[in-house]
Amino acid sequence: MVVATQINPIHVEKNQEMTIPTIDLTGDESKVSKLIVKACEEYGFFKVINHGVDYHIIKTIENESFEFFNKPLVEKQRAELAKPFGYGNKNIGLSGDTGELEYLLLQANQDFIDNTSMLISNDPSSFSCRVNSYVKAVKGVACNILELMAKGIGGVPHSVFTTLLTEDDSDLLLRLNHYPCVTHPFQHDANPIGFGEHSDPQILTLLASNGVPGLQVSLGDSRQWLPVTPDPRAFFVIVGDLLKAMTNGRFISVRHRAMANTSTTESRLSMVFFGGPPPHATITCPPKLVKRNTPLVYKPFTWAEYKSHTYAHRLGEARLDHFKLS
Ligand SMILES: C=C1C[C@]23C[C@@]1(O)CC[C@H]2[C@@]12CC[C@H](O)[C@@](C)(C(=O)O1)[C@H]2[C@@H]3C(=O)O
Ligand SMILES: O=C(O)CCC(=O)C(=O)O
Ligand SMILES: [Fe+2]
Numbered sequence: 228m229v230v231a232t233q234i235n236p237i238h239v240e241k242n243q244e245m246t247i248p249t250i251d252l253t254g255d256e257s258k259v260s261k262l263i264v265k266a267c268e269e270y271g272f273f274k275v276i277n278h279g280v281d282y283h284i285i286k287t288i289e290n291e292s293f294e295f296f297n298k299p300l301v302e303k304q305r306a307e308l309a310k311p312f313g314y315g316n317k318n319i320g321l322s323g324d325t326g327e328l329e330y331l332l333l334q335a336n337q338d339f340i341d342n343t344s345m346l347i348s349n350d351p352s353s354f355s356c357r358v359n360s361y362v363k364a365v366k367g368v369a370c371n372i373l374e375l376m377a378k379g380i381g382g383v384p385h386s387v388f389t390t391l392l393t394e395d396d397s398d399l400l401l402r403l404n405h406y407p408c409v410t411h412p413f414q415h416d417a418n419p420i421g422f423g424e425h426s427d428p429q430i431l432t433l434l435a436s437n438g439v440p441g442l443q444v445s446l447g448d449s450r451q452w453l454p455v456t457p458d459p460r461a462f463f464v465i466v467g468d469l470l471k472a473m474t475n476g477r478f479i480s481v482r483h484r485a486m487a488n489t490s491t492t493e494s495r496l497s498m499v500f501f502g503g504p505p506p507h508a509t510i511t512c513p514p515k516l517v518k519r520n521t522p523l524v525y526k527p528f529t530w531a532e533y534k535s536h537t538y539a540h541r542l543g544e545a546r547l548d549h550f551k552l553s
């Protein structure tokens with residue numbers, strides 16, 4: 228298991244136990260910004276604690292999610308929307324990927340949530356109010372982290388990443404993943420997959436989960452799969468492909484996956500917020516971050532272009548490579 232401790236050990240030897248950086252957001256601002264940048268450069272993944280979101284808000288969404296996933300299948304299927312949104316069961320995306328999970332994929336804006344809550348909940352106004360509060364809170368943490376990142380990098384406006392998430396048409400998503408207990412069919416499969424290996428395409432992802440393990444990240448030079456110890460009060464932060472492109476490859480967009488849940492007693496639930504920019508935002512590295520010895524790595528592209536490329540490809544593909552300058 229990866230033990231989450233205070234950040235420091237960045238050099239990792241093969242087969243040694245690794246520590247996932249844990250960053251306390253109430254710490255000294257300039258130190259926190261530097262730790263965030265270091266974690267993004269070395270891992271593309273870290274855990275934040277004391278992030279300011281009341282545990283009650285997280286727990287409420289967990290309860291709402293379980294209420295939905297515990298319904299009979301036919302009722303859940305009422306929430307099947309135009310792909311890729313709404314309820315999905317074992318099929319991920321549009322290109323034939325599968326996994327041992329069911330999920331709800333929602334656009335994280337008030338209109339979408341209000342309109343779809345009727346299909347999801349017996350008490351739509353309470354559901355949409357709770358989901359909207361969660362989205363507002365988690366988006367606040369994401370923006371806070373992005374601002375600290377810009378401060379830590381230096382030489383760029385502090386709002387350079389944050390503004391991409393705060394436009395009216397910013398492309399924000401909330402994904403509720405439910406991994407039911409699936410012991411029986413996997414007696415002969417040592418590594419049943421819940422959600423296959425991938426990097427997230429957006430700017431930044433904030434993942435919360437209940438206490439059941441499953442998330443794994445591919446870290447360090449050895450690229451070993453490391454199980455992440457769940458921490459229901461924390462957010463796990465995942466650098467997305469766009470942030471990698473905007474930092475000229477300096478930040479890692481970490482590959483991660485979720486194993487199928489082989490616990491016999493408890494389902495796993497993850498609540499994942501994806502911060503993406505408006506469709507027509509151009510993604511490129513700010514000139515001040517392009518150093519003479521590291522010329523521009525990726526050609527500029529819009530999020531709309533990147534997204535359509537993403538959806539035309541399989542989950543596990545290295546999609547950003549397509550935008551590399553030769
Ligand atoms: C197979 C796919 C599912 C996905 C779109 C894609 O074609 C490749 C990226 C996948 C991913 C991973 C992170 C998020 O869970 C997600 C919503 C996203 O933006 O990219 C999913 C997409 C999806 O499930 O629709
Ligand atoms: O459920 C998890 O832990 C991972 C889910 C994930 O990576 C995703 O939804 O993109
Ligand atoms: Fe992901």
